[in-house]
Every structure is written in structure tokens, then in C-alpha cells.
Amino acid sequence: MKNVGEAREVPERAPQEELATGERSTRNRVARSILDHGPSTVADLAGRLGLTQAAVRRHLDALVQENVVEGREKRVYGARTRGRPAKVFALTDCGRDAFDQSYDKLAADAMRWIALTHGEAAVAEFARARIAEQAEAYRAAIEAAPPERRTDALAKALTADGYAATARSAPVGEQLCQHHCPVAHVAEQYPQLCEAETEIFSALLGTHVQRLATIAHGDGVCTTYIPKAAPQPAGSADNTADSTGGTDIAENTANTSASTAGRNPA
Known part of the structure; x- marks a missing residue:
């Protein structure tokens, strides 16, 4: 996946830049998991990636700001159960394009x-x-x-x-x-x-x-x-x-x- 908005690399990274690179890598894993498994809840992503739900939400917030993913109401097939439908996160067109070299x-x-x-x-x-x-x-x-x-x-x-x-x-x-x-x-x-x-x-x-x-x-x-x-x-x-x-x-x-x-x- 292309790193949307990633800063230009310099020969030697400061500790803060190393941290940012690690954040981007995890963020890419979140987006890739949505690509591979379809629209996913925070709990789904946390379970698949071995992250806390709080960490997943933080990465999702960043991906939403970058227009890579979007939140939507989970589609329910058949009779609805009580309670508010779970929120899922899906890739946007921009997010899908980031994984492709498209013709x-x-x-x-x-x-x-x-x-x-x-x-x-x-x-x-x-x-x-x-x-x-x-x-x-x-x-x-x-x-x-x-x-x-x-x-x-x-x-x-x-x-x-x-x-x-x-x-x-x-x-x-x-x-x-x-x-x-x-x-x-x-x-x-x-x-x-x-x-x-x-x-x-x-x-x-x-x-x-x-x-x-x-x-x-x-x-x-x-x-x-x-x-x-x-x-x-x-x-x-x-x-x-x-x-x-x-x-x-x-x-x-x-x-x-x-x-x-x-x-x-x-």
C-alpha cells in the first residue's frame, strides 16, 4: 500500500521519525486487514491484528482523515435485532486505489x-x-x-x-x-x-x-x-x-x- 501523506525520508531518522514510521506500518496493516476481510468493526480488527481496541480506533481516526477508510452502519440481512447496529469501517475508493497500480x-x-x-x-x-x-x-x-x-x-x-x-x-x-x-x-x-x-x-x-x-x-x-x-x-x-x-x-x-x-x- 502507498503511504498516503508520508513525509520524505532523510538518510538518518530522529527517534520521533522512527516512531512515525512504526505508526504508518501499523496503519497500513489496519487498512490491509480491511481489504482482505471486508468492512470490519473495531473489535474485528483488534482481534485479527493483536492490538487493543483503543489503538485500532486511533489508527482508524487517522485513516478516516486521510480518506483511506470510512465508517458506516453495518448492513444487517434478515430481521434486525435489538440495539444499535455495529459500526464498521470500509475502504474508500482512494483507499482501494492505494493498493493498486491501475490501468x-x-x-x-x-x-x-x-x-x-x-x-x-x-x-x-x-x-x-x-x-x-x-x-x-x-x-x-x-x-x-x-x-x-x-x-x-x-x-x-x-x-x-x-x-x-x-x-x-x-x-x-x-x-x-x-x-x-x-x-x-x-x-x-x-x-x-x-x-x-x-x-x-x-x-x-x-x-x-x-x-x-x-x-x-x-x-x-x-x-x-x-x-x-x-x-x-x-x-x-x-x-x-x-x-x-x-x-x-x-x-x-x-x-x-x-x-x-x-x-x-x-
């Missing part, structure tokens, strides 16, 4: 050229072809995992591609959470990227999935709901796996989960 403008210009020259359908076709190529590694990871661990295997494969993904239990299913999106800024303009990704998840896991939230839509994390799979007839798993290879996946998943892919239904 967003170049990518957006290329997408715009495709749309103007060949039409919106060509943008969707490109998005499917792009994710289909990535999906080869995801398919291999999923096929090597037992059925009950396939979502977790997909999360690990996505993390290897820079999406900082995790899988967790949800009522009657699971949630796949991507805490980072390398193409979020481009996907804001071209949601076909999110839609193609959702389609590929459905094909790889062999079930309808529902996109609940996306970073491109302004949410803190991309969240995909995966219902508990129903028992399949013998041989159906092999057919699903075969359908994810090469360019076939773009054709076989064109209409899967399209009604909710890439957009927060809220």
Missing part, C-alpha cells in the same frame, strides 16, 4: 471502443470470454474438492487471482464474498463484467446463484449467495464440469442468473 482508464477506453464499434452485445461477449479463460484454473480447483468444499475451493482460487475471497455459511446455503475487485472501476461503467462473473460461478458450481452486492455498485464487498445444492442424477456433475471448458462456457451460461448478476437488487 482502469485504458481498460475503460477499450471497452468503450468495443461498444461503439461492435455494440453492447460485443461487450458482453468479451466479458464472458475473459472470465471463461480465468475459469479454467477455478474449474480445476473445484473438481479437486469434495462437493461440500467447492465454494471454499472457488474462494481460494479467486484469492490467488487477487480477489481476496472467502466463503461462509448462510441460511440454506453459502455466501461467497470477494473483498477486493481488480476491475471495480471499469465494472461501474460496464456491469457486463459482473454479470459474466456471476454466470461463470453458476456454471462452475452447478447451481443457480444470486449476486447480493457488488463493489462496483458501491457496496463494501461483492457477495454471491449460493443455495445448498440438491442431489443430482448420476453423471450430471460431469456434464457441468465439461460445460465450463474453453469458449463453451460463454455460450452455456449466457442466460444463467442474468436477472441478478452484477447488480445489487436493493
Whole structure:
């Protein structure tokens, strides 16, 4: 992560400067933890980083002033419980950019050229072809995992591609959470990227999935709901796996989960 607002280094640091450098290092760890795990409470960060809650608040206050993180009310799915919702801290766009060397403008210009020259359908076709190529590694990871661990295997494969993904239990299913999106800024303009990704998840896991939230839509994390799979007839798993290879996946998943892919239904 870039050190926002860090003073220029001199050959020899005074003790106060050494202290400031240590503070910045810890502050970067706080921001990195939010990137890897998504919007987090003070207690979450203190537990993960081995810091006191008072120390975490001090670093968060500094990061808020630098526009690296922002505080927000924790989103509650389902019925609310009594009491005030916990406050969580999420990365701002500025904070996310600090972790990237981005080629967003170049990518957006290329997408715009495709749309103007060949039409919106060509943008969707490109998005499917792009994710289909990535999906080869995801398919291999999923096929090597037992059925009950396939979502977790997909999360690990996505993390290897820079999406900082995790899988967790949800009522009657699971949630796949991507805490980072390398193409979020481009996907804001071209949601076909999110839609193609959702389609590929459905094909790889062999079930309808529902996109609940996306970073491109302004949410803190991309969240995909995966219902508990129903028992399949013998041989159906092999057919699903075969359908994810090469360019076939773009054709076989064109209409899967399209009604909710890439957009927060809220």
C-alpha cells in the first residue's frame, strides 16, 4: 500500500521519525486487514491484528482523515435485532486505489471502443470470454474438492487471482464474498463484467446463484449467495464440469442468473 501523506525520508531518522514510521506500518496493516476481510468493526480488527481496541480506533481516526477508510452502519440481512447496529469501517475508493497500480482508464477506453464499434452485445461477449479463460484454473480447483468444499475451493482460487475471497455459511446455503475487485472501476461503467462473473460461478458450481452486492455498485464487498445444492442424477456433475471448458462456457451460461448478476437488487 502507498503511504498516503508520508513525509520524505532523510538518510538518518530522529527517534520521533522512527516512531512515525512504526505508526504508518501499523496503519497500513489496519487498512490491509480491511481489504482482505471486508468492512470490519473495531473489535474485528483488534482481534485479527493483536492490538487493543483503543489503538485500532486511533489508527482508524487517522485513516478516516486521510480518506483511506470510512465508517458506516453495518448492513444487517434478515430481521434486525435489538440495539444499535455495529459500526464498521470500509475502504474508500482512494483507499482501494492505494493498493493498486491501475490501468482502469485504458481498460475503460477499450471497452468503450468495443461498444461503439461492435455494440453492447460485443461487450458482453468479451466479458464472458475473459472470465471463461480465468475459469479454467477455478474449474480445476473445484473438481479437486469434495462437493461440500467447492465454494471454499472457488474462494481460494479467486484469492490467488487477487480477489481476496472467502466463503461462509448462510441460511440454506453459502455466501461467497470477494473483498477486493481488480476491475471495480471499469465494472461501474460496464456491469457486463459482473454479470459474466456471476454466470461463470453458476456454471462452475452447478447451481443457480444470486449476486447480493457488488463493489462496483458501491457496496463494501461483492457477495454471491449460493443455495445448498440438491442431489443430482448420476453423471450430471460431469456434464457441468465439461460445460465450463474453453469458449463453451460463454455460450452455456449466457442466460444463467442474468436477472441478478452484477447488480445489487436493493
